[in-house]
Amino acid sequence: MTGGAAHPTAAKATTITLAHWSSSPVELKGIRATINAFEKANPSIKVNEINLDPYPEGMLARFAARKPPDIFYVDSNVFPDWVSQGVLEPLDARMAAAHMSKKPFYPRLLDAFRYKGKLYGLPKDWSPLAMEANTKALAAAGVAAPKTWAGLTAAAKKLKAAGQPPVCLGVDLARILAFMYQNGGGFLNATKTKAIVNTSKNTAAVSTYINWIQSGLARTPAQLGMGWCGEALGKEKASIIFEGNWVTSYMHDTFPGVSWKTYPLIGAKAGNKYRGNLGFTASYSIAKDSKNKAAAFKMLQFLDGPVGQKVWISNVGYLPARSDVKPPAGRAVYLKEAPFTHPWQFAPGFSKVTDTANNELQAAFEGKETVDVALRNIQAAANAALGH
Amino acid sequence: MDDREAAPHIAPTERLARGEPPAVGTPIAAGVPGRGKGHLVGQLLLYGLLLAIAVFYLWPFYWTISTSLKTLPDSVKSLQLVPHHLTLKGYREAFTTGPFGRYFLNSAIFAITVTISNLFLCALGGYAFARLRFPLREPLFMLVLATLMIPDQMRLVPVFKLLADFPYTHWNMIATYQGYILIHLLYATNLFLMRQYFLTIPKDYEEAAKLDNAGFFKTYWRVMLPLAGPALAAITILSFQGTWNDFYWQLILLQDNSKFTLNIGIAQFASGGGFNTNWPALMAATTIAIAPVGLIYIFFQRYFIAGVTTAGVKG
Amino acid sequence: MAVATGRRRAPGRFQSVGSAKLREALVGYAFVIVPLAFFMLFFIFPIGYAMYISFFDWGILGKIGYVGTKNYRDLWHDHLFWTWPPRRGTAIWNTFYYTAIVVPAQMALGLALALAVNARIRGKSFFRAAFYFPSLTSSAAVTAIALFILNSGGLLNALLGKIEGHPVQTPWFAQSSTALESIMGLNIWTTSGTMMLFYLATLQSIPTDVYEAAAIDGTSRWRTFWKITFPLLKPGHFFVAVLSFIGCLKLFDQAFIISGGKGGPAYSTVTAVLYLYQTAIFDSHWGYAAAIGMVLFVIIFFFTLVQRLLFGRAEIGY
Amino acid sequence: MARVLFDHVTKRFDGTEAVKDFTVEVEDGEFLVLVGPSGCGKSTALRMLAGLEEVTDGRIIIGERVVNNVPAGARDVAMVFQSYALYPHMTVYDNLAFGLRNQHIPRKEVDRRVREAGEILDLAPLLKRKPKQLSGGQRQRVALGRAIVREPVAFLMDEPLSNLDAQLRVATRAEILKLQQRLDTTTIYVTHDQVEAMTMGDRIVVMNHGVLQQAGAPEELYTKPTNLFVAGFIGSPAMNLVPAEKLNGAGAGRIAGFRPEHVELGQRGGDAVQLTGRVEVREYLGDEQLVHLNVKDTPILAKLPIEERVSPGDEISLSIARDKIHLFDAETGERV
């Protein structure tokens, strides 16, 4: 496919398969460039690249058929499921043998791919949430970018008063959980053995969040007739949104005319103690059933090495997983979120729990049940999935 | 479903498929003495009502086509009936951002292959079950009929596992063309329909062929198959439509973008996979998805309705 | 007269009737072997295989361990699957709620359309074609259309806004109080054409002269409908009811598309089949999914039988 | 009971005129048979009378009332359909009672009338059955029963026997006649079978292409057909119709008609036409024989007593009494 430079030595080349997703053409270009770079550096290995969509389902089918790709992306969210089913290859021994250091990686990102003490993947990039706002709208309403919940409430009121578009908030655990962390709450305990959803801190966070929407200060994408908040920002239907780094290239490509800016994610109150964020990351991992583990690891080494990371990052503009690789320009705000960021990850068998959580949050948002009841139900579902 | 139950629906099929006017059965209303007064008013009222319903049934499709020809900003101006700025941008985008060209091709590949295999296998099997005498014919046919009672939902797990990682076969056919086609080689309803149709063909033809010294294959190929034309037309349409419109198995088995069909593409696009509510592009894709079956319907309505009525079991 | 030998004989194709019979049987088997193998492999065998899987904890890589009836017991206590007393938001009750509304609505609408189209009017084939048109489009396509028309800035809200005089922004598919109901509306609209066709087929099998006899017997139109047409439609009622019922129990496509497979908002569109899909494909809990499949199989089967008994033998001889 | 009058009645369907300027009076209590080939408009005429079709032109009168605009149910006529048109989902009892109940007749009276009709037609033991549990003949009786419980002013029957097998048909023919004699209700009976018409009707109306050809008693039609059509239609086997000059060398522009049963073998005294012909085929009828002859290249059929021995190839001589020969104008077809 994208073999790039054809080497005459192809005869004794090993071919390995790399599976990935790509949420935009830019990403697809990026991964192909990275593969090219790898193949140039390792002429004895040829890479067969497959672009899977839907990704997790496609991978599951391949795992099930016992013919998985050799190396592939693993989303932090599905990692617990996959690793617990035994489809991933542990990396520690190979890393030790290859003298590959774990030091340069952000520890919180590494943690996301550790299972029972072993490492099963190396992060490829990441993004926390931040606050993106339409600068013209803020100016028109005469407000500065808010830093706290109270600030957001005040700003939203002024936006409304000035007839500017509202805040956009999705009723989505992948956003609300960040606010729970900001209020000192969370979802699972540190050892991931118990749910800690049903707490007063979470109740307060969720109530505040939902109240912004219910009071009309914020709107959901559905209410705005949008697919997601990023679109609302682009179409100037929302003044403030909370999204990750992916907004940057999206806005740049699709809505170059809109003036907007990234700000730090707000906190519950002022002070670092009241900050919290969600990190979305994915790893490169190797399949347990791979027949070319050595070659696959070689590729992993390259991809997660300084060179590979640089090629990838320079192409897609995401945040590198290694602290020794410079992030692209203008991403400082995101990088600064790192210390407060919790990985978007739970425990094995949690995909239905996240569905449950979203459904319960929606029910609470619609006023069909109280926030307390919703959180209690989520807690029960989570504990059930944990085997309690 | 057993023979008896489906049987009443065979008659209309034949009638319709052979191009004869449908049986009457119309309650007498017009043209009858004593219903004269108010009858004109009633007629007009009925027309008005029917037209209103027809508009209600067809409007969404007009709206779809019309939107597919609008610009993005125009598409969200809700009450613009006719596109103010006629553009094919929606179609262009459907073919570029979402690879709907590829999806269309895939849909066509699946629908056409499945149709061909159904035509071939159902005609052969239907003929054998209707006409050739061999031991255990009836029990075997009952077995085929019994499969109609097995819901696809129950089959999700075992069929997926069978195609993916069954111990001895190792087909590894998830997300492949073969896998999907394999499990759609025949629809039981088509086999049933062919058999029923062959049963309605008088035995005399075969016997005449027999006396005319024609062997089994010649009898089948030169005499029986041509006689089964309407049924073949019906299963062509049914298989094509069934496969073209399928969502469930396509979603389950085609876990790979390169094998996606229009339906899966649209579903993805519609439920936010396109990360954008680009209505003209989505409506363009939808138009493309509806067009082939719609055209077949417009041109072959007779066979279409006959086929659907007969094979109603599939619904 | 030595005719038998004297005349030129066309070479007989077969030597005797006996070998012809054998040959017929062999040809017969040859013709049905592929279909039979197909149905055995992909329909009959899966019943046993699903049953087998349902007794295991079964993951991505296959069997993890035998668990006996645990999957079934878990399902019994699974509050996402069903609850007692019935509660909206569980897979089973969502499905039944949907069924309870849609089946009668489809039947009534299908019958009404069939009657209208069966009247002696000009252009009835156009109306028939128009009413059937939505039925022949793919579920994905019509759902996409519905998403467009029913989105908060869509056509429906615009029309409602015109009527009510102020902007309406109901996100029909994005709030739990209207999501499933919107799907109901959507499917009643799409499938009523099919139901109409089946009613029409039955209507047209009622001989005209029965109506003429009724006319001469001085029967009013109203009485003709209730005493003649309606009872004579019994086979149609039965057929349409079963068809619609089973179709409803299998609701999946629209729910999947509007919720992206999640069954949201707020569980309102989790159907039994969607739940099965999530369990299998998203969660890779194949054993549990197989158990759900078996339960659905039994439910669908059971209701088909009940309906058969309820409607009695659906034959009316003329 | 009432007289029925078709007064210059015409019926047009889109293109075709099914019934043209049709005038017939049916006496009170009369048994009138409408006969003619398929598609000649018999059913249409009957259905107009029943109120199942609108009259395009002219008037239909039942009793003293012009019924053109009276709905079927209010005309007080009963109809027996070819297919019987029994309500398949009702018992025999309900089939009989349905029309009465529509008229809000008291329950007791309904019951009395139904049982009486059941008595007359031997249906008593069948009252609880549904039509599909009955034989063809029984269904036919139910159809008759449904007509008589109504105690209508006229019975209309549209080929009521054609779904019965030959034997039952003959038996039922006699039964219907007896029933009509007993009830003395005006009856209009449609058939395309001239034998049925001849054997049943007090009076027969022959139609063709929507036009009345002749109306009269059976003997009249047989002995004095007014035109070629009636001549060829009535009688079985059909009348020989040959150009008149083939018979006597004269009479150009005339068609001569004579019945096979009036052809005699050999010479004959009196005023008769003499012919010779060659026997082509001989059909044996038991007490008689049908002989297909070739007379001057014209096929002629003769019905001869069985005693006359003829065989194919024989040249034989024939005679036909002149008073048995009908002459028709070749152009107009009218009797001359």
Add this chain to the structure above:
Amino acid sequence: MARVLFDHVTKRFDGTEAVKDFTVEVEDGEFLVLVGPSGCGKSTALRMLAGLEEVTDGRIIIGERVVNNVPAGARDVAMVFQSYALYPHMTVYDNLAFGLRNQHIPRKEVDRRVREAGEILDLAPLLKRKPKQLSGGQRQRVALGRAIVREPVAFLMDEPLSNLDAQLRVATRAEILKLQQRLDTTTIYVTHDQVEAMTMGDRIVVMNHGVLQQAGAPEELYTKPTNLFVAGFIGSPAMNLVPAEKLNGAGAGRIAGFRPEHVELGQRGGDAVQLTGRVEVREYLGDEQLVHLNVKDTPILAKLPIEERVSPGDEISLSIARDKIHLFDAETGERV
């Protein structure tokens, strides 16, 4: 052309014996008619001969050959089906040629034979048409044509006329007879219509319930029926069959049969039985009349000359020549 022999042939379907111990010899060139009521096994017998059904017991011989195990296509017989079974997607020409081509007969020879058959049957202008563009009579001729092009040793015809209307049926009857006379091919013709059988057959075989009842020339069956069944089946209207004691007060255990055409009005000289009866219904037949009589509570049918004036209600006296009365054993049904 060949003789055909059924030699103690039996056919059993699952439960029923459709044909029982059936023995008949058909002469070379003979026109044999198989007649009997519906379901009596006529078609089954014919189909066994054609090779479309297996013989359960006994032998079937065509020419000198036992054909029990010879497949249909190799028996060299041709069949005309009731439905004609023309291949609807082929032209008339191809319909005729199909069987010949299957025998790999040279193209020229095929063409010659098809054109010849077309000539004989007047099909020449229709050769390019498809069956549905033909009238009923034309289709029938094509079916005949398909049989004759094969130049078979025997024609088998299973009710070939029953799809034609009455008039065409009579005409085609004569045509088939002429054709058979011309080709002189052994023909076995099945019908359930005794009139057809009587008029067409050189010899007639009457069957009932799978059993041969009587075989013989038409006259023989008419004048000397061997049992009650043949007596009642042959002749139209059917023979009167009454307990013998109703006629002369004696003869218990006997059934007396006499044909309606042999009942005479009034006293009669010679050896005759005298009866009186009441006229119930009178059916007019043109040159004759059918009178339904009630004689000592027994219904009796008489066919009387039209000149005799009788009307319902009359008491009339009748006589039947003794030599026209057949006597049958009431138990066995056999003629005594």
